[in-house]
Amino acid sequence: xTHKRVVFRGTLFVTGxxxxxxxxxxxxxxxxxxxxxxxxxxxxxxxxEQPELAEKAHILATPTLVMDEPVPxxxxxxxxxxxxxxxxxxRLMRRHGA
Amino acid sequence: xxxxxxxxxxxxxxxxxxxxxxASTGVRGLDEILKGGLPVGRTTMLGGGPGTGKTVLxxxxxxxxxLADEPGVFVSFEERAEDLRxxxxxxxxxVAALEADGKLAIVHADVPHGAVRSGExxxxxxxxxxxxxxxxxxxRRIALDAIDVLMRIFGDPQQEREEMYVLHDWLRDRGxxxxxxxxxxxxxxQVYPFxxxxxxxxxxxxxxxEGQVRTRRLNVIKYRGSDFLSNEHPYILSPRGVVLMxxxxxxxxxxxxxxxxxxxxxxxxTVLRGGYLRGTCVLLAGPSxxxxxxxxxxxARAVCCNxxxxxxxxxxxxxxxxxxxxxxxxxxxxxxxxxxxxxxLTALPESVGIEQHLLRIYDAIDDFGPNHLVVDAMSACxxxxxxxxxxxxxxxxxxxxxxxxxxxxxxNQLTEAERVAELSGLGISSLVDTLVLLAYESRGRQLTRSxxxxxxxxxxxxxxxxRFRITSRGLELDLSGEGADNRGAEA
Numbered sequence: 318x319t320h321k322r323v324v325f326r327g328t329l330f331v332t333g334x335x336x337x338x339x340x341x342x343x344x345x346x347x348x349x350x351x352x353x354x355x356x357x358x359x360x361x362x363x364x365x366e367q368p369e370l371a372e373k374a375h376i377l378a379t380p381t382l383v384m385d386e387p388v389p390x391x392x393x394x395x396x397x398x399x400x401x402x403x404x405x406x407x408r409l410m411r412r413h414g415a
Numbered sequence: 416x417x418x419x420x421x422x423x424x425x426x427x428x429x430x431x432x433x434x435x436x437x438a439s440t441g442v443r444g445l446d447e448i449l450k451g452g453l454p455v456g457r458t459t460m461l462g463g464g465p466g467t468g469k470t471v472l473x474x475x476x477x478x479x480x481x482l483a484d485e486p487g488v489f490v491s492f493e494e495r496a497e498d499l500r501x502x503x504x505x506x507x508x509x510v511a512a513l514e515a516d517g518k519l520a521i522v523h524a525d526v527p528h529g530a531v532r533s534g535e536x537x538x539x540x541x542x543x544x545x546x547x548x549x550x551x552x553x554x555r556r557i558a559l560d561a562i563d564v565l566m567r568i569f570g571d572p573q574q575e576r577e578e579m580y581v582l583h584d585w586l587r588d589r590g591x592x593x594x595x596x597x598x599x600x601x602x603x604x605q606v607y608p609f610x611x612x613x614x615x616x617x618x619x620x621x622x623x624x625e626g627q628v629r630t631r632r633l634n635v636i637k638y639r640g641s642d643f644l645s646n647e648h649p650y651i652l653s654p655r656g657v658v659l660m661x662x663x664x665x666x667x668x669x670x671x672x673x674x675x676x677x678x679x680x681x682x683x684x685t686v687l688r689g690g691y692l693r694g695t696c697v698l699l700a701g702p703s704x705x706x707x708x709x710x711x712x713x714x715a716r717a718v719c720c721n722x723x724x725x726x727x728x729x730x731x732x733x734x735x736x737x738x739x740x741x742x743x744x745x746x747x748x749x750x751x752x753x754x755x756x757x758x759x760l761t762a763l764p765e766s767v768g769i770e771q772h773l774l775r776i777y778d779a780i781d782d783f784g785p786n787h788l789v790v791d792a793m794s795a796c797x798x799x800x801x802x803x804x805x806x807x808x809x810x811x812x813x814x815x816x817x818x819x820x821x822x823x824x825x826x827n828q829l830t831e832a833e834r835v836a837e838l839s840g841l842g843i844s845s846l847v848d849t850l851v852l853l854a855y856e857s858r859g860r861q862l863t864r865s866x867x868x869x870x871x872x873x874x875x876x877x878x879x880x881x882r883f884r885i886t887s888r889g890l891e892l893d894l895s896g897e898g899a900d901n902r903g904a905e906a
Binding site: 330332335337340341344364365368369371372375376377378379380381391392393394395396397398399400402403405406 | 537543544547548
């Protein structure tokens with residue numbers, strides 16, 4: 318299997334201190350390390366610290382993962398415990414045969 | 416996030432009769448219905464079908480509070496900020512100016528389509544946005560517009576409910592005064608019935624069409640800890656914002672200013688024993704062509720010559736047609752119009768609903784400040800939708816005139832078949848103080864006009880039929896039938 322060099326870039330909007338936040342962080346890091354062995358860049362934004370960024374990105378629910386790359390990007394709401402959804406959205410389903 | 420204690424009340428808020436703190440709304444007529452205003456630090460729901468003006472009312476509430484130095488955040492889950500500003504501008508609300516002053520903020524909290532759910536989440540993002548904006552403005556007033564759209568992100572009735580209570584409690588813990596709007600289906604049912612229970616105050620907006628004329632009505636469903644005016648209250652969306660017209664606030668506690676005002680015709684004044692009583696209601700009834708408009712315009716010209724102001728509401732002809740018609744019978748209204756003592760307001764009765772007619776006239780009364788009012792002809796009001804609507808219109812207009820001490824002269828066209836019992840028309844006879852009946856009959860080849868004062872409260876008026884003519888010099892009244900034995904007074 319040949320991999321195209323894709324840089325994943327996205328932002329995870331969370332609410333600091335919430336149990337879903339820890340789960341979401343754990344899930345996304347695990348996902349990128351274990352399932353996708355490609356470079357990624359993830360920014361974590363606490364909506365309480367930076368509400369203006371949440372407003373700009375129309376983040377009503379937390380956690381919300383907003384992926385900008387690969388284009389056209391995607392938006393996943395929740396603690397990312399459903400890895401299948403995550404894979405589908407990141408267009409990796411077929412490549413990884415999951 | 417640590418909850419802040421409830422904020423103390425700001426100036427201009429007065430405890431209601433049950434100790435509830437209320438914020439005056441500044442929306443015309445709404446405070447009367449709500450007995451002071453909306454509950455401070457609590458949640459009010461505005462429900463209603465499409466096009467009822469929920470969003471505009473929510474925006475106006477925030478706007479008026481912001482004007483009174485109580486900043487607010489308007490969170491829209493549906494319309495874009497620029498659309499909201501444009502719609503508000505059409506209602507005379509300059510939202511952009513308040514935004515520039517830091518008194519009002521619009522947040523377009525777009526609910527993204529096509530977001531995928533993976534696991535658990537909550538609406539802390541929204542709360543953070545609200546908190547961020549509220550903190551930077553020092554705002555304690557929040558509007559959440561189209562909360563039904565927000566609920567779509569949950570896709571689970573259980574979670575919808577839980578998250579709405581989280582939102583409600585969160586706002587309440589911060590002492591926020593909250594208005595949220597929610598759509599109802601056309602049958603008037605709430606899509607989310609639990610919201611009714613959650614809110615402390617529930618207002619329902621509704622619109623319906625009667626006889627091709629649309630009317631909007633507001634109904635207070637509940638108001639925890641407070642009294643309110645029940646019934647449905649007509650309202651309109653006007654270029655000066657939402658205007659409510661509470662029917663039940665009309666009082667009968669008004670004193671006429673007293674004294675007579677000349678009818679503009681010395682002989683008619685003699686018949687009336689002085690003229691019309693100031694601040695009372697005069698009805699001129701008679702068939703078509705009997706001279707009602709001439710009598711009314713004779714009065715108009717006379718009061719304007721004496722430095723008083725008169726508002727003439729015409730439902731039958733244009734200003735130009737009225738002026739030239741009156742010139743032919745020697746009543747020149749032009750000087751009064753030029754001096755600005757006479758104002759003519761014309762409208763086709765069926766053009767708009769009664770609330771809109773009323774508002775236009777109320778506004779003219781407020782802006783122009785007339786001493787007297789003529790409505791020609793009230794029989795045309797029957798075309799405002801229904802007989803009931805016309806009655807409502809007349810009673811409210813008449814009451815407003817009495818409250819303001821404005822003499823009101825109504826003309827009413829009678830058909831041959833109508834008997835004395837129906838003379839005063841549309842059932843308002845008991846509110847009429849003076850009733851003058853104009854008639855004509857054919858004797859041989861001659862048409863004879865006659866005038867009879869049927870009643871004039873508290874005045875010992877003539878009870879004779881008086882013959883009169885309408886010439887190019889105006890009315891000519893024959894007083895020869897006048898005798899000492901035919902006088903009477905009506906209680």
